[in-house]
Amino acid sequence: MTTTSALGGAVKRREDPALIRGKGRYTDDIKAVGMLHTAFVRSPIANGVITRLDTSEAAGMDGVHAVYTIDDVRHLGPLLAQVPIGKLRPLLADGVVKHVGEAVAMIVAESPSQARDAADAVVVDYDANPAVIDLKQAASDEIKVHDDLDSNILHTWSYHGYWDALGLESKQPEIEAAKQRDDVVIVSQEMVNQRLVPVAIEPRSVVAEWQDGYQRFTVTSSTQVPHALAGAISKMFGLAANAVHVVAPEVGGGFGAKLNVYADEILVCFASKALERSVKWTEGRREASGSTIQGRGWIATATIVGTRDGEILGYELEGLADMGAYTQNFTVAIPLLGLWVASGQYRFPTHFNIDCVVTNTMTTDAYRGAGRPEAIYYIERIIDMYAREIGLDPLEVRKKNYWQPDEFPATMGCGFALDSGDYGRSADTLMEEAGYAELRATQEKARAEGRLVGIGVSSYVEVCGFGPAVLAEIGFSWTNYGLPASFNGSGLVRVNPDGTATVIIGTGPSGQGHQTTWAQIVSDGLGLPIEQISVRHGDTAESPMGIGTFGSRSLAVDGTATHEATQKVREKAASLAAHLLEASEADIVFADGGAHVAGSPDQRVEWSALAKAAYQAHTAPEGWESGLEAQVTWSPGNATWPFGTHLAMVEVDRDTGDVSILKYVAADDCGNVVNPMIVDGQVHGGIAQGIGQAMFEDAIYDEDGNMLTTSLMDYPIPTAGDLPSFDLTRTTTPSPVNPMGVKGIGEAGTIASAQTLVNAVVDALSPLGVSHLEMPLRPKRVWQAMHDAAQS
Amino acid sequence: MQVSMTVNGKAVTADVEPRTLLVHFIRESLSLTGTHVGCETSYCGACTVVVNGRSTKSCTMLAVQADGAEITTIEGLASNGDLHPIQEGFWERHGLQCGYCTPGMIMSAVGLLDENPSPSEDEIRHGLEGNLCRCTGYHNIVKAVEYAAAKMRGEEPAPAEWEVTS
Numbered sequence: 001m002t003t004t005s006a007l008g009g010a011v012k013r014r015e016d017p018a019l020i021r022g023k024g025r026y027t028d029d030i031k032a033v034g035m036l037h038t039a040f041v042r043s044p045i046a047n048g049v050i051t052r053l054d055t056s057e058a059a060g061m062d063g064v065h066a067v068y069t070i071d072d073v074r075h076l077g078p079l080l081a082q083v084p085i086g087k088l089r090p091l092l093a094d095g096v097v098k099h100v101g102e103a104v105a106m107i108v109a110e111s112p113s114q115a116r117d118a119a120d121a122v123v124v125d126y127d128a129n130p131a132v133i134d135l136k137q138a139a140s141d142e143i144k145v146h147d148d149l150d151s152n153i154l155h156t157w158s159y160h161g162y163w164d165a166l167g168l169e170s171k172q173p174e175i176e177a178a179k180q181r182d183d184v185v186i187v188s189q190e191m192v193n194q195r196l197v198p199v200a201i202e203p204r205s206v207v208a209e210w211q212d213g214y215q216r217f218t219v220t221s222s223t224q225v226p227h228a229l230a231g232a233i234s235k236m237f238g239l240a241a242n243a244v245h246v247v248a249p250e251v252g253g254g255f256g257a258k259l260n261v262y263a264d265e266i267l268v269c270f271a272s273k274a275l276e277r278s279v280k281w282t283e284g285r286r287e288a289s290g291s292t293i294q295g296r297g298w299i300a301t302a303t304i305v306g307t308r309d310g311e312i313l314g315y316e317l318e319g320l321a322d323m324g325a326y327t328q329n330f331t332v333a334i335p336l337l338g339l340w341v342a343s344g345q346y347r348f349p350t351h352f353n354i355d356c357v358v359t360n361t362m363t364t365d366a367y368r369g370a371g372r373p374e375a376i377y378y379i380e381r382i383i384d385m386y387a388r389e390i391g392l393d394p395l396e397v398r399k400k401n402y403w404q405p406d407e408f409p410a411t412m413g414c415g416f417a418l419d420s421g422d423y424g425r426s427a428d429t430l431m432e433e434a435g436y437a438e439l440r441a442t443q444e445k446a447r448a449e450g451r452l453v454g455i456g457v458s459s460y461v462e463v464c465g466f467g468p469a470v471l472a473e474i475g476f477s478w479t480n481y482g483l484p485a486s487f488n489g490s491g492l493v494r495v496n497p498d499g500t501a502t503v504i505i506g507t508g509p510s511g512q513g514h515q516t517t518w519a520q521i522v523s524d525g526l527g528l529p530i531e532q533i534s535v536r537h538g539d540t541a542e543s544p545m546g547i548g549t550f551g552s553r554s555l556a557v558d559g560t561a562t563h564e565a566t567q568k569v570r571e572k573a574a575s576l577a578a579h580l581l582e583a584s585e586a587d588i589v590f591a592d593g594g595a596h597v598a599g600s601p602d603q604r605v606e607w608s609a610l611a612k613a614a615y616q617a618h619t620a621p622e623g624w625e626s627g628l629e630a631q632v633t634w635s636p637g638n639a640t641w642p643f644g645t646h647l648a649m650v651e652v653d654r655d656t657g658d659v660s661i662l663k664y665v666a667a668d669d670c671g672n673v674v675n676p677m678i679v680d681g682q683v684h685g686g687i688a689q690g691i692g693q694a695m696f697e698d699a700i701y702d703e704d705g706n707m708l709t710t711s712l713m714d715y716p717i718p719t720a721g722d723l724p725s726f727d728l729t730r731t732t733t734p735s736p737v738n739p740m741g742v743k744g745i746g747e748a749g750t751i752a753s754a755q756t757l758v759n760a761v762v763d764a765l766s767p768l769g770v771s772h773l774e775m776p777l778r779p780k781r782v783w784q785a786m787h788d789a790a791q792s
Numbered sequence: 793m794q795v796s797m798t799v800n801g802k803a804v805t806a807d808v809e810p811r812t813l814l815v816h817f818i819r820e821s822l823s824l825t826g827t828h829v830g831c832e833t834s835y836c837g838a839c840t841v842v843v844n845g846r847s848t849k850s851c852t853m854l855a856v857q858a859d860g861a862e863i864t865t866i867e868g869l870a871s872n873g874d875l876h877p878i879q880e881g882f883w884e885r886h887g888l889q890c891g892y893c894t895p896g897m898i899m900s901a902v903g904l905l906d907e908n909p910s911p912s913e914d915e916i917r918h919g920l921e922g923n924l925c926r927c928t929g930y931h932n933i934v935k936a937v938e939y940a941a942a943k944m945r946g947e948e949p950a951p952a953e954w955e956v957t958s
Contacts, residue, residue, distance in 0.1 A: 022826015
């Protein structure tokens with residue numbers, strides 16, 4: 001049976017047949033002829049000077065082809081970054097090391113084990129200097145991370161001052177005035193949003209092949225941004241864009257960790273060119289603590305001022321965000337994403353001030369949500385504390401302060417306009433789905449029995465669909481990678497002469513099901529069965545200019561491009577069908593694998609015949625341009641702003657501090673939905689990652705800068721046994737920003753869930769007098785909080 | 793050292809370094825790359841295969857320890873082109889996203905359903921605790937295994953949570 005009525009349908013994934021048979025091809029599966037392997041010598045200290053670097057023994061070992069140090073690659077320059085504020089990463093340590101795990105030398109050898117053995121034989125002596133790991137200490141500039149930077153504070157993002165062109169004024173005077181009123185309560189809390197490790201289950205991997213005869217690179221990499229990688233290689237090696245071909249094959253999870261161009265990718269290219277051999281590097285899991293970006297790492301104080309009846313008069317967030325030692329792709333810009341959603345779903349005046357601080361740790365950058373989970377965490381935790389202070393239901397307090405449906409598009413204090421929303425309806429939908437009143441009654445009953453049961457809620461708004469071209473004006477620009485400045489999306493739709501279609505898009509998915517969703521868009525537009533549509537991505541030699549997959553942007557941007565390209569193909573095909581059917585173009589309907597005349601289903605031409613005719617000029621109408629394809633590059637006018645409200649019900653074990661999740665309910669709104677099955681899957685995974693932060697995950701450094709949580713034994717991500725099934729519901733508020741009315745859903749679950757859990761656990765412990773707990777809520781910490789509360 | 797074993801019904805013999813892990817033997821010597829490597833601590837389960845009828849993390853064994861063993865990898869699970877019910881369940885219930893953990897997850901589910909043909913949700917969740925997935929939140933993996941368990945018992949699986957478009 002063929003599938004034609006596709007938009008909004010739960011079409012089974014076209015990606016899956018290969019993957020469930022173990023026949024998907026990931027980067028590390030590649031075995032090229034003569035392929036060499038790589039290992040890195042990495043720094044064991046967090047801050048120091050290299051006093052001796054002796055590679056002679058390693059260079060002479062069996063199977064070793066080369067040992068490279070900075071002297072070999074300095075001419076390529078430091079690693080490129082999109083927002084180059086701070087210290088850019090040298091490709092290999094240049095006389096100094098600034099974090100544990102920093103690459104000092106690279107070995108290229110016949111086998112991975114020979115490369116590793118040789119890495120062990122490289123002799124490096126260091127003079128260690130004091131490292132600064134603690135954020136507050138770093139912000140004091142007591143110890144400088146980089147001698148040649150004026151301060152450890154690289155940049156400050158403030159709500160009114162981040163973009164001069166907007167001419168925004170500080171809301172602080174207004175908030176201060178509110179604080180002076182005698183009918184208000186002020187609630188303030190310092191909170192840590194701890195550093196996390198993304199942990200895609202597929203380690204990063206790259207294979208570079210320099211084809212000397214053709215003077216070009218073919219590079220396969222586990223990346224979310226194949227075009228950016230191609231651009232970076234072109235720029236750093238001084239090659240034309242068409243001399244660099246990057247392929248992102250199956251990518252085993254990204255979550256932002258693969259949204260960087262990495263030094264190892266450039267170094268493997270360098271080695272391949274120098275040795276004229278294919279060269280592969282595959283990251284080790286523990287090695288990743290020094291080679292792949294981490295996320296979050298904020299400490300900030302949230303303050304709310306409001307009346308006793310729940311009207312919030314102002315909100316402030318002031319704090320520090322950890323950048324790590326070196327700036328990579330988006331590093332310093334991540335808190336800006338938080339700034340844009342700092343006021344959440346609410347209309348009250350907001351003040352935001354986050355300092356970007358360097359420390360002697362691995363670089364931070366975009367990890368699922370990127371700045372937005374941090375920002376939403378703070379506002380949603382402090383609203384809960386405020387609601388408790390004034391004795392009102394936390395959901396009612398939220399509803400009282402939402403932007404109202406008739407206020408959209410709602411221009412926030414940060415200058416951006418929320419595209420569309422109905423926040424109250426979303427919260428009501430959640431309450432109905434969860435049976436909120438009954439849950440509260442159940443909780444009361446449990447409490448009466450002495451059980452520690454809590455209910456937590458959180459609303460959120462997300463900014464995604466990056467992005468408006470104006471972002472280039474505030475420093476977001478892909479030009480550093482030799483690409484256009486804009487965050488373009490692209491789609492090429494080609495109907496082949498046999499009536500099948502090939503769709504080529506500029507995204508870089510890592511499990512988001514683009515081959516399915518995009519086939520639905522094209523199927524819907526052309527009336528072509530999904531089975532006849534092949535969607536390709538991730539290959540820069542064939543796909544039009546795209547930016548990749550991150551920030552929940554693919555559907556809103558590249559999807560729109562494909563939607564528009566489909567419409568162009570449809571219009572052209574309609575003119576041909578009208579000619580063949582001797583009908584008016586306006587009467588042509590595409591459905592069920594062909595075109596027919598409205599009202600006369602028998603007056604019909606199959607796609608196979610139509611496509612064939614499109615390529616045969618002699619049977620086409622006069623002036624017909626042979627072929628049937630269109631490509632659109634789309635640049636959106638605004639970001640999109642998904643939203644929702646989540647709820648968790650938990651029980652805490654009094655004796656052990658163990659937290660059980662009894663119920664998790666989510667109401668999300670991502671605008672129109674193309675494939676509800678895939679959307680639900682994104683929400684499930686997102687929720688799990690937020691719960692991971694709330695309950696388990698913590699990237700811990702000791703005071704010397706050693707990361708103590710480099711393996712999955714020490715850095716526990718949620719297992720199936722840790723999580724409940726999730727109860728999902730949805731409202732649909734189409735976005736006016738793009739013709740499909742879609743928003744984005746990749747990060748929503750993560751942005752919503754961490755504080756939902758924390759709010760629930762604090763609610764459970766509130767009868768004991770506990771008002772705040774830091775994440776992760778492992779049993780020991782929860783038990784300690786109960787114990788301390790009992791003591792006081 | 794020489795090792796001989798049966799992999800996916802086929803007898804194989806090869807010379808390996810004694811330190812070669814079974815997972816590397818499968819991936820490198822046999823070019824069966826469906827078995828994946830996701831960590832270094834036998835924690836993630838991406839390398840799970842069935843050894844002599846038991847789900848086993850193939851990074852916990854040396855290839856030489858598998859001498860004489862019967863091994864099934866993900867590539868050997870479908871028979872005559874027909875998907876195994878667990879593979880079918882993962883496809884029908886959207887039990888995978890990036891697909892990297894999927895072969896190991898499926899091979900663990902083979903062992904789980906072999907030992908317990910009618911597992912509860914809780915038993916499925918705890919039975920799969922040795923396999924990490926970062927994409928799905930496990931929700932649909934549980935549904936996929938429930939689907940397969942029903943199919944393998946000759947019953948009609950519970951309907952999907954979404955309206956299926958065929």
